Amino acid sequence: MKLITAIVKPFRLDDIRAALAEVGVQGMTISEVKGFGRQKGHTELYRGAEYSVDFLPKLKIEVAIKDEHVERIIEVIIESARTGKVGDGKIFVTNLDEVYRIRTGEVGDQAI
Amino acid sequence: MKLITAIVKPFRLDDIRAALAEVGVQGMTISEVKGFGRQKGHTELYRGAEYSVDFLPKLKIEVAIKDEHVERIIEVIIESARTGKVGDGKIFVTNLDEVYRIRTGEVGDQAI
Amino acid sequence: MKLITAIVKPFRLDDIRAALAEVGVQGMTISEVKGFGRQKGHTELYRGAEYSVDFLPKLKIEVAIKDEHVERIIEVIIESARTGKVGDGKIFVTNLDEVYRIRTGEVGDQAI
Amino acid sequence: MKKILFVPIILGLFPILGSAQDLDTGDTSWMLISTALVLFMTLPGLSLFYAGLVGRRNVLSVLMQCFSIACLMSILWVICGYSLAFGNSVNGYIGDLSLVFLNGISFDSTSGTIPTTVFVMFQMTFAIITPALMVGAFAERMRFSSMLLFTSLWLILIYAPITHWVWGGGWLGDLGFRDFAGGAVVHLTAGSAGLIAAIVMGNRSGFPSNTLPPHNLTMTVTGACMLWVGWFGFNAGSAVGANGGAGMAMLVTHISASLASLTWMFIEWLKYGKPSVLGIVTGMVAGLATITPASGYVGPLGAIVIGISAGAGCFYATQFIKQTLKIDDSLDVFPVHGIGALIGLLLTAIFSSAQYGGVGLDEGGIFSQFSIQVFGSIVTLVWCGALSYILLKIVNSIIPLRVSEDEESKGLDVVLHEEAGYNL
Amino acid sequence: MKKILFVPIILGLFPILGSAQDLDTGDTSWMLISTALVLFMTLPGLSLFYAGLVGRRNVLSVLMQCFSIACLMSILWVICGYSLAFGNSVNGYIGDLSLVFLNGISFDSTSGTIPTTVFVMFQMTFAIITPALMVGAFAERMRFSSMLLFTSLWLILIYAPITHWVWGGGWLGDLGFRDFAGGAVVHLTAGSAGLIAAIVMGNRSGFPSNTLPPHNLTMTVTGACMLWVGWFGFNAGSAVGANGGAGMAMLVTHISASLASLTWMFIEWLKYGKPSVLGIVTGMVAGLATITPASGYVGPLGAIVIGISAGAGCFYATQFIKQTLKIDDSLDVFPVHGIGALIGLLLTAIFSSAQYGGVGLDEGGIFSQFSIQVFGSIVTLVWCGALSYILLKIVNSIIPLRVSEDEESKGLDVVLHEEAGYNL
Amino acid sequence: MKKILFVPIILGLFPILGSAQDLDTGDTSWMLISTALVLFMTLPGLSLFYAGLVGRRNVLSVLMQCFSIACLMSILWVICGYSLAFGNSVNGYIGDLSLVFLNGISFDSTSGTIPTTVFVMFQMTFAIITPALMVGAFAERMRFSSMLLFTSLWLILIYAPITHWVWGGGWLGDLGFRDFAGGAVVHLTAGSAGLIAAIVMGNRSGFPSNTLPPHNLTMTVTGACMLWVGWFGFNAGSAVGANGGAGMAMLVTHISASLASLTWMFIEWLKYGKPSVLGIVTGMVAGLATITPASGYVGPLGAIVIGISAGAGCFYATQFIKQTLKIDDSLDVFPVHGIGALIGLLLTAIFSSAQYGGVGLDEGGIFSQFSIQVFGSIVTLVWCGALSYILLKIVNSIIPLRVSEDEESKGLDVVLHEEAGYNL
Numbered sequence A, B, C: 001m002k003l004i005t006a007i008v009k010p011f012r013l014d015d016i017r018a019a020l021a022e023v024g025v026q027g028m029t030i031s032e033v034k035g036f037g038r039q040k041g042h043t044e045l046y047r048g049a050e051y052s053v054d055f056l057p058k059l060k061i062e063v064a065i066k067d068e069h070v071e072r073i074i075e076v077i078i079e080s081a082r083t084g085k086v087g088d089g090k091i092f093v094t095n096l097d098e099v100y101r102i103r104t105g106e107v108g109d110q111a112i
Numbered sequence D, E, F: 001m002k003k004i005l006f007v008p009i010i011l012g013l014f015p016i017l018g019s020a021q022d023l024d025t026g027d028t029s030w031m032l033i034s035t036a037l038v039l040f041m042t043l044p045g046l047s048l049f050y051a052g053l054v055g056r057r058n059v060l061s062v063l064m065q066c067f068s069i070a071c072l073m074s075i076l077w078v079i080c081g082y083s084l085a086f087g088n089s090v091n092g093y094i095g096d097l098s099l100v101f102l103n104g105i106s107f108d109s110t111s112g113t114i115p116t117t118v119f120v121m122f123q124m125t126f127a128i129i130t131p132a133l134m135v136g137a138f139a140e141r142m143r144f145s146s147m148l149l150f151t152s153l154w155l156i157l158i159y160a161p162i163t164h165w166v167w168g169g170g171w172l173g174d175l176g177f178r179d180f181a182g183g184a185v186v187h188l189t190a191g192s193a194g195l196i197a198a199i200v201m202g203n204r205s206g207f208p209s210n211t212l213p214p215h216n217l218t219m220t221v222t223g224a225c226m227l228w229v230g231w232f233g234f235n236a237g238s239a240v241g242a243n244g245g246a247g248m249a250m251l252v253t254h255i256s257a258s259l260a261s262l263t264w265m266f267i268e269w270l271k272y273g274k275p276s277v278l279g280i281v282t283g284m285v286a287g288l289a290t291i292t293p294a295s296g297y298v299g300p301l302g303a304i305v306i307g308i309s310a311g312a313g314c315f316y317a318t319q320f321i322k323q324t325l326k327i328d329d330s331l332d333v334f335p336v337h338g339i340g341a342l343i344g345l346l347l348t349a350i351f352s353s354a355q356y357g358g359v360g361l362d363e364g365g366i367f368s369q370f371s372i373q374v375f376g377s378i379v380t381l382v383w384c385g386a387l388s389y390i391l392l393k394i395v396n397s398i399i400p401l402r403v404s405e406d407e408e409s410k411g412l413d414v415v416l417h418e419e420a421g422y423n424l
């Protein structure tokens, strides 16, 4: 099993979720993160004191999936998250040794 | 070493922490996340405008542990996090190549 | 490719970012987390009701890097994050199967 | 009694001749504090009410719009607004320029029983809140600079003349049009201009299904409560004295607000299964806007009917504009203030009647008064609606009314003001 | 002087015969604004004070409870509450129904030197805040619908009669019971009924060690400040005129609040090592509640003793209820308002004495007055406590008072109102 | 007219002889509510204004400082502050101790046309806000206990005497120094003492590039709005009556605030490309502080010039202190209040002139008045600056003024008060 972690622009969430649902993904976990990268931040100015805000709000989406779905899902995320402008984000793929469903104790592919 | 990532219901935190402490876990990191899954969200209604809130508040608990403790700790988390109702969450196990303690520079099992 | 995850004291962020930039790291993702460990929390007292706050604010920094940079970057993080006092945090290293840049679809080292 | 109730109009006619009457410290005290209360309605009342309802990334832009309107309208009022509204009437259509820059108003000028300076200030707070009410209609997408330009022109060309017609010794007042504290002058103008602005500018991206939910309802409730308290200055202050008229105005204002709140709440409860706090406070604003034109003319019975009508009428109007017409009047300014004012203006004709506990009607009775009320409302709607439309088009050709889609998605706070509401 | 101070009672006896006296614009002005101030205490003052103290997921439920109480009590007051409290006395026990729906009160009715409408409104704001105070006791677990039912019945069966006894020309007032601005009528009733409600409903799940910490103390401090400012209307407004009695009431009110705040702060500092902002503002509320019954009778010296007693007495009462009795009066309504009122009612007997700078006592002196104060307090406690218990049991048999455990853990905002306080 | 405007000074001279004049309920009503308004400026106005500007982890410490100052100064005022400021003058330098513990002030004492108790309270709210203003200068690093000690001594040794000199029948007032509502007494003292405190304590760690950004600007805007509304009580209340002087004071206050806001906004817009909400509200505070000494003496023309000068002068002063001098006056107390007050005190000399619409000058005209204003300002600056410096050094030797670096980085809320502002 793999864990797909996508760092994306927050306002793409609805589209991504819909796209993932269409290909059968039934669960995911998201969190608010801040990203630093090629995309420029902005400056805030308070009574002449400058604060440069380098970190931009991003959303981290984590989805655990079966090995055979990796390619399809990466594709779907790229398609639905892309705006073509700098800052669209990254996808990281890591290996999952094991997955458990707490409610039932199920393990592995059934737990996803 | 393994990293155990558990997505759980927020109000289970106290019990889980206590249970983990009992089996000797001395450190953990938590963050607020939102989860989408089989458990239904709710609708918010503002002057006739409907907002469906599909993502529910969950807590992500991350614990780095030695390989030999994996089974015991999974068990403990499942026990203490379970309510038996849908939405109890998942546990993901990933391999850790290395762990460092910043303060001392210690590496590996000692750093946990 | 590796994912370096560092749990650090929040106020070290500026130094760490600067140090990482110096060694050529161009992107990173951060999130607010709370940590439990050897470092003591504090008590809050509201009209005689005690609340012990065991989880302390920490920052999680995630950086995806090429395999050859791992050692150098760990070193840099340890140096810039260390205060020498308990609670300085941990660094976890995990293996990344794959990395994608959403904007361009680039894969692997180029995507970082 | 009746004489007292018509003081605003009389003042309008002879604003600087008032010195004949002696200053009354009790009346003055009440008008000083009423002025403070009406300013309080806008800053921070209305500002918080609105700001809580927008997305987090636009919260400061709303506060900024309300605040800058308060400042700018104040200055325009001093420069020429007051004179256009309350200067010597030119054939009943507009005040002359004799009071430009408050010319001739000094420490000892009086209007009725209060210092003229206090009357100028009291009316100024109305000139502040009226354009500020419109902010709700174009929130989350209007450019700051075009907003300043639009509201400035609007004050001079729409607010000042209508105020003159109704309260400044103008033709609508002469006709017997009853608008005690600003149903037509304030709420109908703001509501209708807001609706036009929403239509001209177009819906927010994401409307209707995907706009940002209110980012902080505690802020909205706080603002609503302040509006309620401040409204006592608005309505009871419009008696221009601390007398029985002011007392009754306060009482009927309160009754209407309470009943409209409960009405809205129960309709929601029946219709959607749950009563919401946003619902109850919106009902309150509806109840207050609706009683406003009637507040010096009606008694408790009138207030009861007006309150219930406000809650129900504005509730359904809100649904209709948003769900049926799909117009994105962001914070429902027209259905709450515009429709509320219309309901109130019409019911004033009925409940002014002495037989229903009101102050009484001129001969001609309810029917004749009703016709005048309908006529006055239509005149206000047409003048305000048409001119607002033209003004918006003109302003748009100078500076685009709307920010770009990209700016809208980033949020106006950072894009226009380089600030963030919260760094929590 | 004394005559002025007893005006409320006199008004109670002849509320509609007052027209004999001339209206005074200064007094009217002060009573108009005092009314606004007391409404401000509840909306948004008390609402914010309470809402900041609960968990994030219940913040709207608290605001909703306070707001809906304000609306509903207002209407009940108009319908019959005012008449039961201030109508012609039926043997000193209750007002008759002559003023139902404010029958006969018109633009020119006066009570003393102010319009009767203003007196009705001023008293209405008291009828609003009293049940709203109870919200603190059952916060985070009471069902919204049962709360509406309970507080409505409570107003009619408990608040209105006791108000009549003390201020409305009833038997307790006749006996010489001194309760200037509502120690017994407001704070003791709310406090004791709150305690009963907390006991009947049971503790919040998690109490004592694991309830939610206050989610937003900045909100609580904001509300506390508003309470302080508004309380000037409450206490100095109870002089029903802008006179020396009002001035002294404001002064003693302020002294008591300041000293009680500092007393609470220093006790906390000594006992726990750190002074807290929640502590100092709680002390302030205690100081205000405690001086309330005394505020028209005592001078600065009395205020100093009352302030210190309030800070210390309510501090230890809070600890006792929570830590020893383990009763979950969520936001400490009884120890702060109930105990505070008791202390104030008793000390009124002593510091009313002219030798301590008070207005003076009737013959019989301190001891006799003290006995009356004790007696009046007990009567209030018994009537209010017993009837509240019965009412709660009755309501519970119609609609359960408490939400289910599952609903409690999800939070009342989403469960009962389908809204979220913050979308930050 | 002029007589009325000088009432504060006259009162100062004969505060307890006033009984000769009859109490006026209208004036009393206005002074009661003005007192409430000025308290409202500090609690919650200023508290929120400041608290929003600090980092999240220090928000409660700021609220706590303002609140505890309010309580403590009130008590000190009762004990001896009022007597030192308004007791019988000892050679024009200080009041005697005849009014210690408000000795002899009873229910029927009057000062001018109002109860003496109300005058005591009104002046007390000034004694509260002045030290509270300083909180902005040492925010985020001062120890709570040393702050209590410093502000207490400061009230007795600096605020009380200067108040006596200017308003209490002292030598500066006798000289003809014009400070209507507290330019020198309040804003110049608080501003200069704040600057000294900032210098003595040193900059916050991280200053200038790396301090915490304002954690909640919505809170700051809310506080600013409350300051505006409350300032009507401050300035128009300083007329000590509901009269033409109060009306004009309100008008010029409002004009100055509006224009200073817009001026600041447009300068920022030109200089940095974007107008900010923090900028516009800071301009407002500058406009209010600057008009304060002038508010009873000037007409609309004066207000216009003063407003523009305030916006521009305080803007550049802020930049200069922060960017050139690199002094960490955390929330810019000196450049806004100190510089504002100086500008206002000087312009008072010019715009008091009847030819510019003011109340008129004594013989000697503008030049002579200007000299007095310069002299009075220097005296205030020197006394306040030098004594504040000495006091800070003394206090520091008893309890360190500043928390440790470690405590500063953890945040004062948890370290000093064991509380967290938000548990969201």
Ligand SMILES: Nc1ncnc2c1ncn2[C@@H]1O[C@H](COP(=O)(O)OP(=O)(O)O)[C@@H](O)[C@H]1O
Binding pocket: A007, A034, A035, A036, A037, A038, A039, A056, A058, A085, A086, A087, A088, A089, A090, C026, C027, C028, C029, C030, C062, C063, C064, C065, C101, C102, C103, C112
């Ligand atoms: N090396 C990295 N490690 C972790 N996160 C990264 C890394 N590089 C970029 N990111 C994340 O991806 C986001 C987008 O990256 P950016 O360089 O701005 O644009 P792009 O994805 O178009 O190359 C960043 O805001 C950051 O959150």
Ligand SMILES: Nc1ncnc2c1ncn2[C@@H]1O[C@H](COP(=O)(O)OP(=O)(O)O)[C@@H](O)[C@H]1O
Binding pocket: A026, A027, A028, A029, A030, A062, A063, A064, A065, A101, A102, A103, A112, B007, B034, B035, B036, B037, B038, B039, B056, B058, B085, B086, B087, B088, B089, B090
């Ligand atoms: N495939 C997945 N990848 C990542 N997180 C998941 C996945 N499936 C579920 N989750 C997380 O687990 C939580 C609980 O899942 P849910 O399907 O609601 O109930 P259950 O755990 O009882 O099956 C979700 O809210 C989500 O945060």
Ligand SMILES: Nc1ncnc2c1ncn2[C@@H]1O[C@H](COP(=O)(O)OP(=O)(O)O)[C@@H](O)[C@H]1O
Binding pocket: B026, B027, B028, B029, B030, B062, B063, B064, B065, B101, B102, B103, B112, C007, C034, C035, C036, C037, C038, C039, C056, C058, C085, C086, C087, C088, C089, C090
């Ligand atoms: N086993 C662990 N798994 C995950 N996170 C941990 C673990 N141990 C510590 N941490 C994180 O590291 C932080 C610092 O740990 P702590 O024990 O307080 O000090 P130190 O890093 O100096 O040993 C904790 O607050 C927690 O966030």
